[in-house]
Structures are given as C-alpha cells and as structure tokens.
Amino acid sequence: MTARLPSSVLNAGIALDQVSAQWDGDIVRQISEYIAIPAKSPGFDSDWAQHGFIDTVVRNAASWIEAQKVEGLTLEVVRLPGRTPVLFFEVPATRAAVPGQTPQTVLMYGHLDKQPEFSGWRADLGPWTPSYQDGKLYGRGGADDGYAAYASIAAIQALKSQQVAHPRIVGLIETCEESGSYDLLPYVDALRSRLGDVGLVICLDSGAGNYDQLWLTTSLRGMVAGTLKVEVLTEGIHSGDASGLVPSSFRIMRQVLDRLEDSATGRLLPASFHCEVPADRLAQAHATAAILGDEIYKRFPWAHYDCGGATSFTLPTTTDPVEALLQRTWRPTLSVTGAEGFPALKDAGNVLRPYTAFKLSLRLPPLIDAAQAVQELKTLLEDNAPYQAKVTFQGGGATGWNAPASTPWFDKALDGASQAFFGAGCGTIGQGGTIPLMNMLSQGFPKAQMMVCGVLGPKSNAHGPNEFLHVPYAKKLTAAVAHVMAQMPG
16 A cells, blocks of 8 residues: 655645644643642742642643653653653654755643632532533633633644644643743743754743634733832831821832822823834734724723713723723833732721732733843832831832734635635734743744634633633634644745
8 A cells, every 4th residue: 555645735624633632632631620629829829849730730631641642742841850740742853854944843832830719600610610501611721721721732633643744843842831931931941952943932822812713813912010019117007096096007008009009090100111013013903903893802801880871981091993902012000909008997906007019910011121220120119118108019020011013924824714714814912911932942043933823712811710722722723823833834
C-alpha cells in the first residue's frame, strides 16, 4: 500500500466535526474536573505548594495529554526550585524545511492557575462547582484559561488526523499567570534553547468582541498592582472621643488618591501614565465599533433600580462606541479591588479606625513602561503625606503589549479561519487586561506573529462571579487554531 503523503490543506468541515466530537466526548468533562479544583494562583494562595491544588491540575493535564498519544509528542513537567511548575511539550515538524531558511516553530501558550472565588455567584452556581447549561460551562478558571492546554492538543490532533503538514510545535503552560507571571521568565530562560526560532505564538488567554467570528487581540494594557496603606493610630479609639482631632485615615486616603485620579471623571492626572494611541489601533477601533456598536458597553451587568415605574441603569463613562473601546484598552484607569482595616457592617461600632488599606489595580496603556510607573506612583502617593501620616505603597507591575505588524500570510490565515468556521471575517480588538508573557515574547522573538485569541466574550466574566466558557465558540476557535498553524510558511 502506498503511504499517504502529508497535505497542506485542512478540510474545515472534517476538522470542526472532529474537534466538536472531542470537546463533547472528553474535553468538557476534563475542564469540569479542572473547575472543581481550587488551584488559585500563588499571589492569592501563599501556601499553594502545601495545598497541592496547582500540582494536581498540572498532573491531570499532563496525564490527559499523554493519553492522547499524539504522534511524536513529548511532554515534560518542568520544575525550578521554589517556583510554580510548567508543562512543556514538543511536536516535531512534518513538513520539509525550506532550503536556506531556519525552520520556524509555533509556540502555544496557556495557564492553569486561577483567580480567587469572588462573591455574587448565582444560587445555582459556584466557583468550584462546574455546571454545563445551554452550551456554557460555568465555574472559575474554565474560560480563563484552563481550556487552553486541551484546545491546543485538540488543534494539533486535527492536523494529525488529516495528515496536514505542519511546522514544529512547542507548548508552554504556566501556573503563575494570574499573579503576574513572575515565575515564568526563569522558565523561558531555562527552556530558551528548546523553544527554537519562534515564528508564531498562539496565546489562548484573551477575549472576543462577540461569539460570531474569530477575534485577534492587537493590544493589552499593562498594570501596576499593590497595597496603599494609611496609618494614623496604633489602635482604634472611640470616635466620639477622637474624631475631629485625630484625622481619619480614610479621609487621608481620599486626599492621597486625589493626587492620582480626578474622582469626577476617572481620568488619571499624571501625564506620564498616558500615551498617544497609534494610528493603526485607532483605525481598528473604528472598524470594531462599527461591528459591535453599543454592545461594547451594554454587555456589562449594570446595577439598576426602579425610578417612578421605569427601570434606571447605571451609565457608562461614555456611550460613544469608539471612545468606549479606547477607554478600556488604551487609557489608564484606577480600580480599588480590595480593602482592609474595615470591620464588617454588622461589627462596626463607633470606633475611629487606626488605618485604611486599599488594594489598587492601575491599568496602563500598552506603551507605558510598568517599572517606571511603579516608582512614579510610589513617590506620588507617599511623599508629603497629610498630617505626616504613615503612607506606604507596596506593589509591582507588568508592561503591556502592542502587537507587531501583521504579515500578509497571517492576515490571510486568520480571515480564512474565521470565514471557514464562523462565516464572517476576523475582527481585531484591544483588551484591557494584562498577559505579561506577551511583552516578554515580543522582545525575545521580535519577528514572530502573535495569534492572541480567546473565549472571553460578552458576559463570560473572567475573575468575577458566574464565569463561563462558551463551548460552541471554543470548538470553532480550536479548529481555527489548526487552520492557522497549517497556513504558517517557512
């Protein structure tokens, strides 16, 4: 019998059928089991090593990958002392190298660590209780982004089953992303010689403007995160005795934050925290706004109340679709994500509290250096404190990312994948979140194309309550990844 030669064309219908069957038959169950494990990132669980949850999800993913018996695939759980583990896999190329050119490698990326539980889950849902309803798999971490390792292998299998020639593929699945990926760079350095000449990065840890087409992330904001603390006393004092004479730590906190933010508009005051939006990103924002319209802001779960028989909703900072996109992707923004020094309401007596502490999350435009921003922010908040109160800021940061210019083959492959599996062209969108690895990889592999995509579409609510994985979209995204890998030249 004559051996079948590798093809260069992926049959989209067959690929989607195969991928869908694998999701329905196995992957949904695997991710459900993953959701049930509280594998919180080390930034939220300092005893992660003792608890063993991260090790469990890594072992489970590794066992599943090995059980798939992908032709040529080798897998290793890599551990550096004192650091969270990573999964590293390699699949050799099945197509002939181009004479005179260095063979290109595809790097597939994802993570298995999770954000903490958060409150506000629906009564029938919970962060560690997987629930599959109407094509949505609810639970913490499924969409952000425990599915990535499983989808990556399924995409490779789609190529293998049709004997489609593909480049060398490596995978790097970390367990520290939700804490800023501070463990990742040592692994990248340790594995650099095994990564090869990376020509395409596939990062399945991002969002989608809708569930109707493939979406390419073209930028990510950076972030400074840390704790701002204001101390005025060594212990609480009766407010009737001390208030008016002892300054409120909360009032000082307000004054200090007023140096950073215009509380009336939310605009950050330091000019150094802003940057000009590049012309190509502005043009993309206009194109994306034309697709999504007011769904850009309507998709959020706005608080509402009855007002004279009519329902009144909280308003966004802008209802202009273009400005709405830029506000959440290219403008710096401050959020207070946690507080300490406050008793629960039921326990709050008439006591002037000794201190107030806020957890700050400052999103930076993609082109702003985070390390410099951390130092500027610390100086701004700490110097010349009102009443000489003790004001301290302790934190760190991660620089954002602006995608390199797309090459013709990449644009064609993305649009072809979107048309083949969604029936619509590929959209482009900036994301307001941070993936520290992307900036590292762009610096390390400046010629690589970056396929940063994900399943976090409208209402999927990563990090918050009722997070869900949109399984029908994930199936098509998995097949789209296979299509793009098949089209990669060199």
